Amino acid sequence: MSDIAKFPPRERHSDLAVLLPLSASAPDALGLSRWLASMPGWVLPALTTVLVFWPVYAMAQSTFTTERLLSTLLKWMPLLVTKGFVLNILISFLTMVFGTIAGIFLGLGRVSHSRFVRLVSWLMVQLFRNSPWLVLLFVVMLSLPFEIRIAGTIVPVPDWMKAVFGLSLPVMANIAEIVRGAIRSVPSGQWEAAESLAFSRTQTLWQIILPQCFKRMIPPWMNWYAIMTMATPLVSLLGVTEIITLTRQAMEAEGNHPSLLVPFYGFALIIFFAYCYPIARLTMSLEKRFAVKL
Amino acid sequence: MSDNSPWTADQPIVSIKNVRKSYGEFEVLKGVSFDIMKGDVICIIGPSGSGKSTLIRCINALADIQDGSIKVEGQEVHDAKLDKLALRRKVGMVFQQYNLFPHKTALQNVMMAPLKVLGQQKKDVEMRARALLKKVRLEGKENAYPGELSGGQQQRVAIARSLAMQPDVMLFDEVTAALDPETVKEVLITIKELAADGMTCILVTHEMSFAREVADHIYFTDRGVIVEHGPPSTFFDNAQDPRTKAFLGQIL
């Protein structure tokens, strides 16, 4: 094997860390979090105020009174949160777990010594990063069986579980890029030092390179968590009864009156915002802190 | 190639014969040969880009060669079946940019390879590591992270880290080139002590007075060949080749 192929390609050009781009934490890697976090703290109360006062405006044009609209929403709220939003969060957690584990290995595949592994990982990353999420969701939904047999017992695979697998695919591909970027941001001197101390390539990767990248991977990783959480309502199109599905059902039960649209969907908007906004703020502050340290 | 008799200390510990190395079309080493006996200190000097780093990186198989032979303790380095890790346990290397592991303390940097690569007992390794840090005059800096140490201190940790593997040969690639003039001396003293202890050292350096003092033999390389070599006294005071003269004239 030629020693030119030994290190991830970019480092060959420079030994100096300052000359290497910090790919994993480059500004564009945190687009959503940067945008969310840039919002001032009053956005959430403002949204809520709009939601509460909307009925005053709507009342002028409909038979619904403000009190009736608010009490209708309040009546459904516990269900929307406990049966709906909690499922969104569960889906987002599990997706992140699967997506991260798979993404780490896919990212390692991208810097593998074997040309074949590199090619296959590259193809997978391109495929899952660039396909519309909804297409991936439908493919997974239709191709996974509704039950699987494990050691003789039949285990049903609920729709929301399939949705987790579907969402895991794009998350995996994007985490893989984060991992690859972080690995490449470590100066090649670290590889050489480890190799000259007789560390094997696998040891070097797991004991020397990855521990150094860990911190820089956290902000972009959290950014992807926020993006994916906000995408979980997509699975309502597949019939999973998460918050948006339940919202629609609740409005139907209340006679589908147009005045309900803004309060009900507004509530969903607020709850997602309230959940993702602190995450985005944390992401940005971590990004700032790690950027100074490393 | 197949020399089955085991290596003994009266044979060269590193033997380099007609080594050729190219990066693509560009031939960096054009047939380099020399031998080093155990306990010898040799210095390689030469202009920038003449292939000095490339040459010593070939000795511990960080770079491969296209032709010729490199033997370390009788073992052919340029061999597809070579156990590179076994070779690197025998050959330590120190770099210009120190390359300490930034997420580990000085002590951990020194202990890591013996623990993880050689699988030695933590208690023994720690004792040896502390002794090594003391030897390079870094007592009290055991728990400092590389970012908290000066360049000279970092470089001495790097030397201790390499020595912790108990190598038979040490390679130094311009280890003082990135240092402040004041800290150069402390690193050179460490290397000098190491040489006095009988360590076989191959040094690439621009420190001519140091080379004159410490080296048993000097090799001058230019454009991938050894132009001239000899013991320091002859080499510095009685250089023959015009390229050597020009180089020494510039630098001294």
Ligand SMILES: Nc1ncnc2c1ncn2[C@@H]1O[C@H](COP(=O)(O)OP(=O)(O)OP(=O)(O)O)[C@@H](O)[C@H]1O
């Ligand atoms: N990985 C590489 N790929 C392509 N060319 C390389 C590579 N490494 C070194 N070279 C080239 O090989 C030549 C010799 O490089 P080398 O680093 O061995 O020189 P050197 O004598 O150590 O110089 P310096 O004193 O500047 O360190 C240079 O022209 C360099 O550009």
Ligand SMILES: [Mg+2]
């Ligand atoms: Mg060099």
